[in-house]
Amino acid sequence: MTHVSIQELTKVYPGADTPALDRLSLEIASGELTALLGPSGCGKTTTMKMIAGLLEPTSGDVRFDDRSILRDKPEHRGVVMVFQNYLLFPYMSVADNVGFGLKMRKTDPTEIKRRVSEMLDLVKLPDVGDRRPSALSGGQQQRIALARALIVQPEVLLLDEPLSNLDAHLRFEMRDLIRSLQQEMGITTIFVTHDQEEAVVLADRVALILDGQMKQYDRADAFYKRPVDEATARFFGGHNFIPGKSVGGTFDGPLGQLTLADGAVEGAGKLTFRPENVRVGQGDGNNLSARVADVIYLGTQTRLKLRVGETEIDAVVNPNEVEGFKPGDIVPIHLPPQTLWVIS
Amino acid sequence: MSDRLKIILLLLPAMSVIVLLFFGGLLIGLMRSFNYMPVIGLTEPNLQAYINVFTDEEFYWSFLLSFHISFTSTLISCILAVGAALLLRRAFIGRAVINFLFQLNLTVPHLVGAIGILYLFSQSGVFARLAAEVDLIQRPADFPAMVFDPFAIGIILQYVWKEVPFIGVIVLANMQALGENYESVARSLGASKWQTFRHVLLPLIFPGILSASVIVFAFTFGAYEIPALLGANYPAALPVLAYRSYTDVDLAARPEAMALAIIIAILSAVMIFIYIRYSRKRVRS
Numbered sequence: 001m002t003h004v005s006i007q008e009l010t011k012v013y014p015g016a017d018t019p020a021l022d023r024l025s026l027e028i029a030s031g032e033l034t035a036l037l038g039p040s041g042c043g044k045t046t047t048m049k050m051i052a053g054l055l056e057p058t059s060g061d062v063r064f065d066d067r068s069i070l071r072d073k074p075e076h077r078g079v080v081m082v083f084q085n086y087l088l089f090p091y092m093s094v095a096d097n098v099g100f101g102l103k104m105r106k107t108d109p110t111e112i113k114r115r116v117s118e119m120l121d122l123v124k125l126p127d128v129g130d131r132r133p134s135a136l137s138g139g140q141q142q143r144i145a146l147a148r149a150l151i152v153q154p155e156v157l158l159l160d161e162p163l164s165n166l167d168a169h170l171r172f173e174m175r176d177l178i179r180s181l182q183q184e185m186g187i188t189t190i191f192v193t194h195d196q197e198e199a200v201v202l203a204d205r206v207a208l209i210l211d212g213q214m215k216q217y218d219r220a221d222a223f224y225k226r227p228v229d230e231a232t233a234r235f236f237g238g239h240n241f242i243p244g245k246s247v248g249g250t251f252d253g254p255l256g257q258l259t260l261a262d263g264a265v266e267g268a269g270k271l272t273f274r275p276e277n278v279r280v281g282q283g284d285g286n287n288l289s290a291r292v293a294d295v296i297y298l299g300t301q302t303r304l305k306l307r308v309g310e311t312e313i314d315a316v317v318n319p320n321e322v323e324g325f326k327p328g329d330i331v332p333i334h335l336p337p338q339t340l341w342v343i344s
Numbered sequence: 345m346s347d348r349l350k351i352i353l354l355l356l357p358a359m360s361v362i363v364l365l366f367f368g369g370l371l372i373g374l375m376r377s378f379n380y381m382p383v384i385g386l387t388e389p390n391l392q393a394y395i396n397v398f399t400d401e402e403f404y405w406s407f408l409l410s411f412h413i414s415f416t417s418t419l420i421s422c423i424l425a426v427g428a429a430l431l432l433r434r435a436f437i438g439r440a441v442i443n444f445l446f447q448l449n450l451t452v453p454h455l456v457g458a459i460g461i462l463y464l465f466s467q468s469g470v471f472a473r474l475a476a477e478v479d480l481i482q483r484p485a486d487f488p489a490m491v492f493d494p495f496a497i498g499i500i501l502q503y504v505w506k507e508v509p510f511i512g513v514i515v516l517a518n519m520q521a522l523g524e525n526y527e528s529v530a531r532s533l534g535a536s537k538w539q540t541f542r543h544v545l546l547p548l549i550f551p552g553i554l555s556a557s558v559i560v561f562a563f564t565f566g567a568y569e570i571p572a573l574l575g576a577n578y579p580a581a582l583p584v585l586a587y588r589s590y591t592d593v594d595l596a597a598r599p600e601a602m603a604l605a606i607i608i609a610i611l612s613a614v615m616i617f618i619y620i621r622y623s624r625k626r627v628r629s
Contacts, residue, residue, distance in 0.1 A: 054528045074531040081532045087525055091547045101533035104543070152534055 001030035002064045002078070002155040002188045004051075009060035011046050020046045022212040023060065028190065028205075033182055035203035036192040037235075043212040044192040048158045051190070052081045064155060075104075078155035084164060086145040088133035094144055095120070095129035101152035119147040122181065139170040143177065150181060157182070159191035163198045175202050196223075196236050208232055224274055229343055233272050239314035240278075242271040246342045254311045259285045261338045269344040275303070277339035278315035280322060286335040295325050306333065370609070377602035393599035397607065405579035407611070413496050413581060414565040417503035418557050424504065425511035426553065432512070433519050447509050454506060458573045461502045466491040491574050498574040499581075503564050511556040518552035519545070550627045554620065561619070562612050582608050 006026040012019045021043035028034045036044040049055035051062055053074030061068050069077050080101070088097050096103075098119050099112040107115075120126050123143040133141055142165070149157060162178060163171045179202065182189050193199050199206045200220040207217040216228045227233035230241055244253025251258045251271050258271065290313060294305040302322050304315040315333070325331065375381070378389040397403050432443055449457070464470050472487030481487055491498035522545075530544040531537075571581035580588065582604060590601035 049528075052528070052532050054531065073536075074528075075534045075536055077532075079532060081528065083525055083529060085525075087529045089526065089544065089547070100530070100535075100543075104530075104533060104535040104539050148533065158532075 001186050003030045003066070004028040004156060004188055004190070005061075005063040005066070006047075006051070007061040007063065009047065009050060009062065010058045011043070011050060011055065012058045019043075019058070019212050021050075021209075024207075024209070024214050026207055026214070026217060028188055031183075031186045031188055033179070033189045033191075033202065033204045035199035035206045036190060036209060037194070037196060037199040037206050038192075038209035039194055039235075042209045044194075044209055045160065047209075048081060048160060048190065048192055051156070052079050052158055053077050054081075079158060080149040080152060080154040080156075081158040082145050082149045082160065082162065084161040086133075086138075086141045088141055088144055088148070090133055092133075093129065094125075094131050094133060094136065097133060097144060098129075098147045098151055100148060105152070115151055119151045122150075123147045123177065138165055139167075139174065142166065142174060146178070146181070150185065150187070153185070154187060157187045157189040159189065161193050161195075161198070162191050163202065164193065164195060171198075171201075178202065208235060210235065225339075226341055227272065227343065230270060230272070233343070237275075238272055239275055240271075240273050241343075242311060243269075244271055245269070246271075251340065251342060255288060255308055258335060258340060259337045260340050260342065264340075265342045265344045267344060269342045271340060271342055273335055273340050275314040275316040276301075277336065278304075278306075278313060278317070279334050279336065280304075280315070280317055280331060281334070282332050283334035283336065285337055286340075288333050288335070290331055290333050292325055292327050292329040292331060294327055295322065306331075370606075373602045373605055376599055377606050379599050393603040394607075396600050397603050402579060402585065403582075403604075406582045406585045409496060409575075409579045410565055410571075410582040410608075411615075413499050413503070413571065414561050417500045417507065417564050418561045420500070420504050421507040421511050421560060422553055422557050424508045425515055425556075426549070428508065428512045429516040429519055432516055447513060449506060450509050450513070452506075454502070454567075454570055455573070457502050457506050458570050461498050461505075461574060462491060465498055465501065492576050494576055494579075496571070496575060496581075499570050502570050502574060503560075507560045507564075511553070511560060514552050514556040515549055518549045522548055547627050550624075554623065558616050558620070562616060565612050565615070566608055 004026075005028075006024055009021060009024045010019050011021040024043070024047060026034070036047060038044050046055060050057045053069075053072065057070065062070055064078070069079075088094075089100065092100070095113075095116050099116045102112045102115060116129065117126070120129055123146060125140055125143055125147075128136060128140065128144070133144065136144065142162070159178070163174055166174055178189075191202065200223075203220060205218065206220050206223060208215045208223065210231055215232045216223065218226075223232065223236045227236065227238060230238075233241070242253050242255060244251050244255075245268050246252075246260060246264050246266055248266075249260050249262070249264060251260055251264075253271060255271075288308050290306040290308045292304060293307050293312070296303040296305070297319065298316075300319075301316050302319040304317060304322060304325070306313040306315055313333075375389075377393050379386055379392055380389040428446060432439065432446065462469065466472065467485050467487045467489060469484075469487075469491075472481075472484035475481045475487055476484045489497075490501070526544050526548060527540050530540040535543065566583055568581075568583040568587055571584050572587070575581055575584060586601045586604035586608065588601075589597040589604060592598075592601075
C-alpha cells in the first residue's frame with residue numbers, strides 16, 4: 001500500500017510557451033483509485049509519464065510514502081503503466097507477455113510459469129497462454145495487458161484510458177474486474193481518461209485537469225453537485241448558468257428570487273443546476289412558469305429547451321412526464337433548493 | 345473482364361521483364377554450364393565444368409573469402425546501422441543535418457567509394473603518408489596492408505561505408521513507425537535499458553534488419569567490381585573468379601564461368617535461407 005503525493009508537478013516541453021502541466025498537486029491515499037480527467041492535450045498523460053519515469057518533470061516532486069522517486073530509474077520505481085492500446089509484444093505468446101516483467105527480474109522459470117497461470121486465472125482467461133496476442137479480442141488483450149502489469153505486484157498502477165477502447169457491455173465487465181483486482185491487491189491506482197463517464201464509474205476520486213491546471217479534486221458526485229466553476233460544470237454536462245447575486249439563502253437573478261439550500265456561497269455569482277434536476281410540475285419552492293422552445297426525444301430521456309423570460313433553461317426529463325409537449329406550450333416547472341448551487 | 349484477368353494483364357509487363365531477362369539469362373547460363381551450346385556443336389550436356397570447379401582448390405579459398413567479405417560487412421553494417429538509427433531517432437539540435445550527411449553516400453556509386461578507399465587506405469594512400477609524416481611509421485609502405493590484402497579489409501571498409509546508411513534508413517523508418525511506447529511498457533515492467541533493447545526493440549525491428557541485411561549479404565556475395573578493384577589476386581572473390589574464367593583466352597573456360605555463376609546463385613540462396621531460419625529463432629526466443 002503506497003501513499004502517492006504529487007507536489008507542484010510542472011512540465012514545460014522544450015520550445016513551448018505554456019506548460020503542458022502547471023503545478024499539479026494531488027494527495028492519493030494508499031489503495032485508492034483516482035482518475036485524472038481532462039480533454040486530450042490537457043497534460044494528463046504527461047503526468048502519468050512523469051510518475052512512471054518516462055518523462056522528466058521541469059519542476060515539482062512525486063513522493064511515494066514520503067520518499068521522492070524522481071531520481072529512481074523507471075524500472076526501479078515500482079510503477080507499472082498500462083497503455084490505452086495495450087501494446088502486447090506481438091512476437092511473444094500471451095503467457096510470455098504476462099511473464100515478461102518476472103523474466104526481466106530473472107525469476108526462476110518454473111515460478112514464472114506458476115504465477116503466469118495464476119494471473120491468467122485471475123483475469124479469467126486461463127486458456128489463452130499459448131496464443132499470440134493478435135488472436136485475442138480487444139477486451140481480452142486489455143485483460144492480458146492488466147495481467148502483465150499486475151504480475152510484478154507494482155506499488156502504483158497507472159492506466160491510460162482503460163475503458164475507452166471497449167464496447168459498452170465490455171466496459172462494465174472490465175470496470176468490475178479492474179475494481180475487484182485493485183481492491184484485492186490494494187494497489188494505489190491512477191488512471192487518465194477524457195471521458196467523464198469512465199472517470200465516474202471507476203474512480204474513488206477524480207481530479208479534473210483543464211489546460212494543464214487542476215480544477216477540482218473530489219469524489220465523483222461533487223462534480224455534479226458542487227462544481228468549482230463553470231468550466232468544470234460544463235465538462236460534466238452542465239448547461240444552466242444564470243448570473244445573479246446570492247444573499248442570505250436567496251438567489252436574486254433573471255429568474256426572480258430562488259431559495260437556496262443552507263450554506264450557499266454569498267455574493268455575486270452564477271447559479272447552476274443540473275438539467276436532470278429540473279422538475280416538471282409544481283413542487284416545494286422555486287416554482288416557475290416556462291415556455292417550451294424545443295423537445296428532443298433521446299430514447300430513455302427527453303431533453304427540453306425551456307425559456308423563462310429571456311433566460312434559457314435546459315432540462316432532461318423522463319419521456320413519460322412530457323408526452324404531448326410541443327414548442328410554444330407554457331408549462332410549470334420547479335427547481336428543488338437542494339439541487340441549486342452557486343459558483344462564485 | 346474478370347478481376348483475375350485484370351491482375352494478370354497488369355502484372356504482365358513487369359513479369360515479362362523478370363521472366364525473359366532474369367530467368368532467360370539464368371537458363372542460358374545453366375545450359376552453358378552443362379557444356380550445352382548447340383551453336384558451336386556442343387549438344388551433349390555434361391558436368392565437366394562443375395567437376396573442374398569443384399576439384400580446383402582456388403574455388404574453396406574464393407568461397408571462404410567471399411563468405412568472409414559478405415558476412416563481416418553485413419554484420420558490421422548492421423551493428424553500426426542500428427546504433428546510428430538509435431541515435432538519429434532522438435530529437436537533438438542539428439539532427440536534420442546529421443541525418444542528411446548520414447544518408448548522403450547512398451547516392452555515391454560503389455566505384456567512386458572504392459577509389460576513395462584506394463586513395464585513403466592503400467600503402468601509398470593519404471593515411472599511409474600522414475602516418476609516415478608524423479613518424480608513426482618509417483615509410484608509407486610500412487602502413488598495414490588494408491587494400492589488396494588477404495583479409496579483404498579494404499573491400500569490407502567500402503561495403504560498410506556504403507551499406508550502413510542503407511540499412512540505417514530502413515531501420516530508422518522502422519523505429520519511427522514503432523514509436524517508443526513498447527519500450528516504455530518494457531521499462532515500466534522492470535526491464536533495464538539493455539533488456540529493453542534486447543527483448544523488445546530488437547525483435548520488433550528485426551524484420552527490417554533481416555530484409556535489409558539479406559539484400560546486403562546477397563549483393564556483397566555476388567558483386568564483382570569492389571573485390572576486383574580492392575581485392576588481392578589470390579584468392580579472389582567468387583565473382584572475380586567467374587569473370588576471369590569468362591574472359592579467359594581459352595574458350596573452354598566459359599562453361600566453368602557459367603558453372604561458377606550458377607554456384608554463386610545457389611550458395612547465396614542457401615545461405616540466406618539458413619540465415620533467415622536461424623536468426624529468426626534466435627532473436628525471438
